[in-house]
Amino acid sequence: xPAIEIPQTAALPADWRDFLALTKxxxxxxxxxxxxxxxxxxxxxxxxxxxxxxxxxxxxxAGACGALNQWYEAELDGRMRRTARRxxxxxxxxxxxxxxxxxxxxxxxxxxxxxxxxxxxxxxLTVSILFYVLVYTVWLKPRTxxxxxxxxxxxxxxxxxxxxxxxxxxxxxxVLLFAIIFLWTPPHFWALSLFVRSDYAAAGIxxxxxxxxxxxxxxxxxxxxxxxxxxxxxxxxxxxxGPVYGASAAILSGVFVVLASRVLSSRATEPGQxxxxxxxxxxxxxxxxxLFTALVADRWVAG
Amino acid sequence: xRPELEQEVVRRQRERARIMAVLLGAFVVLLFLxxxxxxxxxx
Numbered sequence: 001x002p003a004i005e006i007p008q009t010a011a012l013p014a015d016w017r018d019f020l021a022l023t024k025x026x027x028x029x030x031x032x033x034x035x036x037x038x039x040x041x042x043x044x045x046x047x048x049x050x051x052x053x054x055x056x057x058x059x060x061x062a063g064a065c066g067a068l069n070q071w072y073e074a075e076l077d078g079r080m081r082r083t084a085r086r087x088x089x090x091x092x093x094x095x096x097x098x099x100x101x102x103x104x105x106x107x108x109x110x111x112x113x114x115x116x117x118x119x120x121x122x123x124x125l126t127v128s129i130l131f132y133v134l135v136y137t138v139w140l141k142p143r144t145x146x147x148x149x150x151x152x153x154x155x156x157x158x159x160x161x162x163x164x165x166x167x168x169x170x171x172x173x174x175v176l177l178f179a180i181i182f183l184w185t186p187p188h189f190w191a192l193s194l195f196v197r198s199d200y201a202a203a204g205i206x207x208x209x210x211x212x213x214x215x216x217x218x219x220x221x222x223x224x225x226x227x228x229x230x231x232x233x234x235x236x237x238x239x240x241x242g243p244v245y246g247a248s249a250a251i252l253s254g255v256f257v258v259l260a261s262r263v264l265s266s267r268a269t270e271p272g273q274x275x276x277x278x279x280x281x282x283x284x285x286x287x288x289x290x291l292f293t294a295l296v297a298d299r300w301v302a303g
Numbered sequence: 304x305r306p307e308l309e310q311e312v313v314r315r316q317r318e319r320a321r322i323m324a325v326l327l328g329a330f331v332v333l334l335f336l337x338x339x340x341x342x343x344x345x346x
Contacts, residue, residue, distance in 0.1 A: 047343065049339075050337065115337070
């Protein structure tokens with residue numbers, strides 16, 4: 001594989017928009033949303049400013065993860081069309097600036113969370129940042145096809161952190177919310193990696209479709225979808241939520257499993273033919289938003 | 304350094320300094336509000 005030279009010294013000081021791009025704002029929106037839902041679903045409501053600060057800290061922690069991920073993967077990003085225009089591979093920023101920005105943001109978010117909410121939430125935020133940066137980005141992503149399965153845990157922390165920031169306790173419902181996102185991540189990311197696998201292959205990342213093939217990936221996506229649907233519906237029969245959430249979770253998860261079964265029966269090999277995979281990917285984003293909205297509606301409107 | 308490049312460096316530095324000032328100001332206000340909320344909770 002040809003090594004791509006990353007410019008180490010940008011001629012100009014980086015633009016503030018490039019620092020913002022380092023935080024992956026689009027990923028951050030899903031993280032903030034799930035964290036907010038965790039906070040709003042908790043049995044205790046903190047004062048508005050403390051709740052706002054807790055969500056701000058979750059957002060800053062996610063931004064730090066994005067910056068540190070881009071710092072570590074600058075060379076790798078340069079090899080993929082999807083990521084080649086990011087600030088570091090495009091040479092618009094010095095690598096060291098991204099590192100300082102990421103570490104500073106991470107430390108700031110954890111300290112502020114501890115001071116404004118509680119130190120258990122701050123500890124969970126620390127674990128999620130370290131998990132994403134060290135376990136996922138540095139250790140698993142370049143080494144194993146199961147990278148996003150275990151790495152998905154990092155993205156599953158926000159609702160748990162939001163809940164703990166509000167209540168100060170870890171309970172069964174936020175642990176189930178963690179499980180839902182954890183089990184949602186593989187079908188979501190593998191759907192994407194099915195139709196951009198040439199990009200991953202070019203970068204030498206062992207994503208499941210590249211390593212195990214399309215059929216094995218589609219089978220695993222379906223199995224994870226079943227487990228995710230079970231985890232999503234579980235809070236209702238366990239008496240942790242009401243029927244608003246229960247019915248929504250059943251319908252939304254049912255559609256998810258149907259779409260995953262369409263992917264399972266698909267034989268498409270070219271990205272252009274992968275309508276079922278693209279459909280599942282788009283739906284998976286909607287699914288998480290809708291499911292967590294139903295959770296909050298259940299607590300605030302129906303509860 | 305070419306004059307137009309130097310101008311661009313100054314422009315970016317000014318823009319970053321302005322944003323930093325706004326963020327620091329917002330942080331001071333946030334800390335004040337957190338303190339008020341904590342005192343209200345008998346922290």
